[in-house]
Amino acid sequence: MQRYSLVAIILHWAIAALLAFQISVGWALEDLGARGFALYQWHKSVGITILLLTLLRIVMRYWKPRPPKLEGGWQGALASAVHGGLYAFMLGAPLTGWALVSTAKVKVPTLLFGVLPLPHLPLPASAHDLAEGGHGLIAWLGIALFLLHVAGALRHHFLMRDGLIWRMIPGRSTLLLIALPALILLGLVVGQAILPGAAPQMAAPVEAPEVTENIAEPVNLVEAAPDNAASNAAEAAPEEPVGPPPAWTVQPGGTIGFTVGNDGQTISGSFAKWTAEILMDPDHPDSADIKVSIDMASASVGDAYQDGMLPGDEFFAVASHPTATFTAKGAEKTGTNTYRATGTLSLKGVTKPQTIRFTLTGDGATRKVAGTATIARSAFGVGNGQSSGGLAPQVKLSFAFTARQKD
Structure with a gap:
């Protein structure tokens, strides 16, 4: 044959x-x-x-x-x-x-x-x-x-x-x-x-949550001058808090998401692992003490090709800088249930001033929190390679969670 x-x-x-x-x-x-x-x-x-x-x-x-x-x-x-x-x-x-x-x-x-x-x-x-x-x-x-x-x-x-x-x-x-x-x-x-072993799955990417109309547009402190509310707050003497600010515990189910433009399209993602330490009296926000830590290795945009790049040096450099941290001492009330906190963001080994805006809804021992921020990624060296040429310079951050006052 x-x-x-x-x-x-x-x-x-x-x-x-x-x-x-x-x-x-x-x-x-x-x-x-x-x-x-x-x-x-x-x-x-x-x-x-x-x-x-x-x-x-x-x-x-x-x-x-x-x-x-x-x-x-x-x-x-x-x-x-x-x-x-x-x-x-x-x-x-x-x-x-x-x-x-x-x-x-x-x-x-x-x-x-x-x-x-x-x-x-x-x-x-x-x-x-x-x-x-x-x-x-x-x-x-x-x-x-x-x-x-x-x-x-x-x-x-x-x-x-x-x-x-x-x-x-x-x-x-x-x-x-x-x-x-x-x-x-x-x-x-x-x-x-050769398939990777079982490991916890990352959270699915989330779109930026809707925020109330009372929230001002996110502002980067590096790029924007203080508005009238900030000037007035600087001139006015801060109120004395009634007592130490209460501590709050973030409840399961909260989200921190991000979006960035890319050649006319939008990339949306989220962080699956993060913690928040919050001390704040909503009636006396100047005494607030806020610290949010994000596990950068938990970032995901829902696409394995792109997710594989995020931990690398071009983006988050997770090996040398596994955590990003935002801290703020004090906040200010900007409207009904709306606040602004100015602090610092430490990301990829760089620390820069950063402002977040948020709302508190509800009363008593349980409050719902939703807010936004805008981050200038180049200031932190995020997206510094050839594959990032189409990315917008600003990354919009959004967060939403429920916090319960500790006894």
Whole structure:
């Protein structure tokens, strides 16, 4: 029986094993968040490898034509359609994945196997949804074609017993007949084995919460002069508090979110881990003592590619500066239930003046807090690389939580 060329056989089993790896890894990528960043890089690297091997396989088909078909009729037509679909899958999946990465809001650099940079395709950002949908659809169709191809091979070998599979085995070796198909199983096993271990999931990104009309627009102290309320407060003698300000405990379910413009679009994210120490008498805010600490490693924008970049030196430099801290001694009332606190923000090893504005609603021992701030990211060295060129200079921060007065 005429066999495929040795090069075609090697390419066939290599691509099959790599496809099995991609399928195995693909099941889990969407649920990994930032933990899957390194795996995404591998997924992209293997995808481009499959693309290159498929192009080589196509060249080989014309250089050394495949053996003649053994089956005609509708069965032969189905087999040819499955083969054609597999080639479309092996070309389309990597290309749509490449397009997806190239049109993402934040351009994440791709290093193939950590060495060779892969340039982004010159596609408009508007193509991102199409690329993302196409990549997912092609992946599912590819899995179906992959299974049909395997089922067809098993049918020929065990039911028809026509020896078709030997055309893809270099020599009539039982050992190779077992070992080569086992590469597919190996690809599936390796894909599962390198998945990151279970870890707490990051909070989903949150949009900036709505705030009441009484809240003034967020102001960065570095960039804005004091308004009339601040001037009047400076001239007036502060009221003496009745007693020490009460302490408040933040209840579960609070959020700290952020948004930043990026080439006409908006990136929204949140911090899953943070703590707040609050001493404040709403009637005598000048005695307030506020400290908020944010775990920067818990930042997420809901996209594993982008989440993987946030801990790096270009953005938060989590390894050397794992925590951002806002502290303020005293606050001032700016309207009915509205306040402003001026303090300092320490982020990425830099400490700068910062103002936050917030409202308190409710009464008694439980208050709802909602507020905003605007942070000049460049002052803290956040977003200082090539992939940050489209980011707006101001990052809008929003927070909302419930606080209960300690007994």
